[in-house]
Amino acid sequence: MKSDTVVSRKSIFPFRVKFEQRISDVPKWYPIALSFAAVVVALLIGAIVLAVGGGNPWATYAHIARASFGSVGVFSDTLVKATPLILVGLACTVAFRMKLWNIGAEGQFFVGAFGASAVVLIPLLPETAPNWLFIIAMMLAGMFCGAIFGLIPGLLKAIFNVNEVISTLMLNYIAVAWNNFFIFAIWTEGGFQMSKVFPKNAWLPRLTDLGSEYPFFRGLTTHFGLIIAIIAAVILWYILNRSKWGYEIRLIGDNPKAANYAGIPIKKHIVLVMVVSGALAGLAGMSEISGVVHRLQGAISPGYGFTGIIVAWLAKLNPIAVIFVSILFGALILAGREIQPSGVPKMIQGVILVCLIASDFLIRYRVKIIRNSEEE
Numbered sequence: 001m002k003s004d005t006v007v008s009r010k011s012i013f014p015f016r017v018k019f020e021q022r023i024s025d026v027p028k029w030y031p032i033a034l035s036f037a038a039v040v041v042a043l044l045i046g047a048i049v050l051a052v053g054g055g056n057p058w059a060t061y062a063h064i065a066r067a068s069f070g071s072v073g074v075f076s077d078t079l080v081k082a083t084p085l086i087l088v089g090l091a092c093t094v095a096f097r098m099k100l101w102n103i104g105a106e107g108q109f110f111v112g113a114f115g116a117s118a119v120v121l122i123p124l125l126p127e128t129a130p131n132w133l134f135i136i137a138m139m140l141a142g143m144f145c146g147a148i149f150g151l152i153p154g155l156l157k158a159i160f161n162v163n164e165v166i167s168t169l170m171l172n173y174i175a176v177a178w179n180n181f182f183i184f185a186i187w188t189e190g191g192f193q194m195s196k197v198f199p200k201n202a203w204l205p206r207l208t209d210l211g212s213e214y215p216f217f218r219g220l221t222t223h224f225g226l227i228i229a230i231i232a233a234v235i236l237w238y239i240l241n242r243s244k245w246g247y248e249i250r251l252i253g254d255n256p257k258a259a260n261y262a263g264i265p266i267k268k269h270i271v272l273v274m275v276v277s278g279a280l281a282g283l284a285g286m287s288e289i290s291g292v293v294h295r296l297q298g299a300i301s302p303g304y305g306f307t308g309i310i311v312a313w314l315a316k317l318n319p320i321a322v323i324f325v326s327i328l329f330g331a332l333i334l335a336g337r338e339i340q341p342s343g344v345p346k347m348i349q350g351v352i353l354v355c356l357i358a359s360d361f362l363i364r365y366r367v368k369i370i371r372n373s374e375e376e
Contacts, residue, residue, distance in 0.1 A: 068331030082330030086229035087284035088308030104168025106305025107175030112282025115145030117296035146282015154274030158267035194297035204291035225287030
């Protein structure tokens with residue numbers, strides 16, 4: 001009877017699936033193709049969820065495309081949303097490349113906005129200071145505050161081996177509470193949940209400012225922060241791929257035992273990488289506060305810090321790819337204000353992250369379909 005059962009199963013399932021660990025590196029195109037496939041699968045899953053909920057998935061996706069790329073004006077707004085995502089994505093990229101899991105980019109974003117605002121609201125510069133001086137001072141202050149919030153978990157990790165996931169995550173709440181104290185108690189304007197508006201010479205220049213000379217730019221909200229973000233991406237790409245420090249970061253991330261044997265100071269690199277990561281996230285806060293909001297207030301982030309994790313992962317930790325992935329997620333954030341229920345874009349982001357994490361399994365393992373032999 002047992003033999004009959006085995007034969008019956010073989011006749012029904014003549015093949016079986018086997019997973020083998022890869023012993024050689026995959027081709028360079030494979031992770032990119034895998035990420036693209038993960039996004040496609042995520043969109044299909046999202047379409048199923050929308051259909052089950054009574055919506056029209058194809059109409060929803062078409063509306064997201066029109067609301068984000070349908071005209072020059074809306075594409076300009078998409079780039080505005082993409083700008084902080086690029087910088088936060090870069091912050092996550094440099095940390096993740098060394099397998100430091102910085103989950104605190106959201107908090108570093110908030111304190112970066114605080115530092116940039118302090119230049120105006122303390123004030124550290126008079127209101128009559130030139131625009132270029134304001135921008136440089138706000139950038140330095142934002143990066144400094146973000147770097148401090150990267151330094152703390154970096155030191156805890158390097159000295160006491162404290163899990164950076166926990167420490168960076170907890171610092172997010174401290175950052176929000178810190179900002180709220182100053183917004184409600186120190187810099188509030190008339191008791192409202194915001195500070196006074198910054199003087200215009202503390203604003204990042206926008207394309208619409210050129211509208212009087214070039215009518216095509218009228219109404220376009222893209223600001224100079226995009227240029228800063230692109231420059232940062234190019235610099236980080238060069239550091240990670242062409243510099244000695246970048247090589248050491250990659251080596252520590254790939255094989256910490258080999259890095260330690262080679263005499264690379266791992267603890268020092270942990271601190272430095274977390275500082276750089278925090279500074280980039282702080283710069284994102286500065287670009288948002290100076291280029292978009294023009295005042296310090298609580299609601300300055302729709303989750304940029306957490307979305308940046310997905311951006312870095314989807315970009316496969318490639319700083320140049322971060323730019324294009326950020327535009328995609330900027331489109332989802334922008335479309336979220338026009339889609340009901342408003343949680344649809346966030347749901348799509350979450351499904352994409354799950355599919356990306358799942359797809360990494362196929363980088364480490366090879367799937368083989370084997371025909372069951374008669375001898376088994």
